[in-house]
Amino acid sequence: MATNTGPGITSDHPITHIVIVGGGTAGWLTACLIAARADRDTARPLSVTLVESPDVATIGVGEGTWPTMRRTLERIGITETDFLLACDAAFKQGSRFDGWRTGAADDSYLHPFTAPVDGDPRDLVSAWSEHGGRFADMVGAQGAICHHDLAPRQRAMPDYAGTLNYAYHLDAGKLAALLTRHATERLGVRHVRDHVVGIDGTEHGDIVAVRTRASGAIAGDLFVDCTGHAALLIGDHYGVATIDRDRELFNDRALAVQMPVAAGSPIASQTNATAHAAGWIWDIGLPTRRGIGCVYSSGHLSDDAAADTLTRHIRATAPDAPLPTFRQLKFQSRHRAKFWERNCLAVGLSAGFLEPLEASAIVLIELSLDALLDNFPSHRGAMDIQATRFNTLFRYRWDRIVEFLKLHYVLSERDDPYWRDHRDAASIPPRLVELLALWRHQPPSRADFPMIDEIFPAASYQYVLYGMGFPPPTRGPIATADRARTETLLAQIDQRRRMLAAGLPSNRAYLDALRHTTAPAMELSA
């Protein structure tokens, strides 16, 4: 693309015009969050413009969110009921991993969103190894609630509050549509439907404007690249390098399908991830459909074999339903070496993509906006400093996600070539190797994750580690603070589990009641 030379930009130049290039989940979440958090009464209020090409179809990234989405929606100013109805959404309380360790019929563990009961992890883990049973079931009530397909909240509770930590399963296309309406109708975001044909920059390298086919040049002070895999700004324009992560994470294909579900059928409380010979299958329940997809490594499995694997999975639960055509997605696990270059920030797929095992796509969008808005550069002079910080923070976060994803594979005992390759020492990040060596002698703890805003806390590692059958450490030489208290806490969990199981409605009852109470009354014409 052509780069024009424009006037230089001085360090006291205020940042007021934000231009987002690209719609989709990333673009519209970015637009909503910036517009909602902008101070309208300041001397120079921010203006937000989103340029969306009518020619480019968006990829619905992920149908699963993290619990952070509750705070995001609340900040944007959308009620939980409106969100649940508009996005055909359901509650997600964690992920269940079937067949990851051995592939045997009873090989299953849960990674719930609610952290274990608050106690010294050494005491919790040693109490669990004495009692036996499943780790997640012992250290919290959420396992039983998920097992019974119950919701994490009652309808009478205030929006976004729950008795257990939760996120959502949703229709990503409908989320983008809801955010588009909200941004343009409520938050004053300017929506330009046009194709970007060029980028105008200064001789110093800042972007001054994006040129469009019919709407002319759209000038801005900060440009957010939400153009997905195309990466028009961060990639095409700036040529920021990408870092491949496929040496650690092999999956590069997915076959996706949506199956309608019967009215009144139970809705699962968690994403179900079922391992197969060369990858895994996601199964996500919404009120009206199940989203199912086979993720696999093309180096280990042919497309036809993947289709067979997916068909067998569907047939096991829906033997007679007609089989829709599978949609194939190709991807590569990789991310940019830098995410913020000059006055351009990459958010969403333009920043990178990792296989969807931990639904990290949407949360990275949210975290990017949090980081931008919590330390918003009011002037150009502050931007380079903030950009350097941002790049350091997010490089740390992408590394941590890669390690956490890899953890799911390295503990497996499965014998297929794909799983053996995952255990090849050369494919395991050194930091993870070091942590695993440490965890032979002590459980994952806060000391292993020193950042204030760690993307995965020690609890997540505990759930995966002990779910996968990693041997619990024996008692160490240093005494723990209060072992007796742990027993009391564990006894209280049982009472809480019974209380919640009695008081929480099923996901289906909750979501059906929502539709029933808010459906417009049918009017009879005269």
Add this chain to the structure above:
Amino acid sequence: MSDHVILTADDHRDLRIRTERTPELGDAVMTCITVPSEFRRVQTHYPILFQLDQTRDSFTALAMFGFEPGENLFLTDAGWDARYRPLAIDSQPFLVGRGAGDVRQVHLDMASPRIGAREGTRVFDDTGRPTPYLERIADQLRALDTDYVASADFFAALRRYELLEPLTMDVTLDDGSKNRLVGYHVIDEDRLVALDDAAVADLHAAGYLMPIFMALASLGNIGDLIARKNRRMTRG
């Protein structure tokens, strides 16, 4: 019409009870029965008044929520605005029944609007074991029944020492309207302080002194009730 059935794990395995507090679920009531053993907790929020049933010549203790039938000033859009609810209203739609041999049972009022929803709190779990909710209800019903029977002796003592006096109270609200509360009795404070040592010892030995003073102290809540009424009228 009430329609009472015996609660059983087999018949009511999947039963859910709506526990929200709304007028539609029957919470718009001016009073409910209370018993001396809970006076201490009741008086943290509600006035306790005594009502004479002329035909049976017996007294009943009532916790007051409002000044006219159907008025519950503790009921708000956000639910019941007080930490403690008297046993008699908190245990609905359950009640104490008598089975063969006068054995006490948990009965259920099938006509209650609290019954029959897909949302609500379960009474039994999948295995038929009572949930913590039902365990709490059973404790409440047990306390209520035991004390209701025992309260006849309590009122007999109050009458023996002539500690009850009729209440006539005129309430002027902020809008100038005058309301009169009649038909209730309260503890006669003058007679209470004038009791001789033997009478005090007698009431104390029977465990009545504490509830008597709690009932007396509860009258301070009438001011709170008036304030609630004024606020409600201001809001329209």
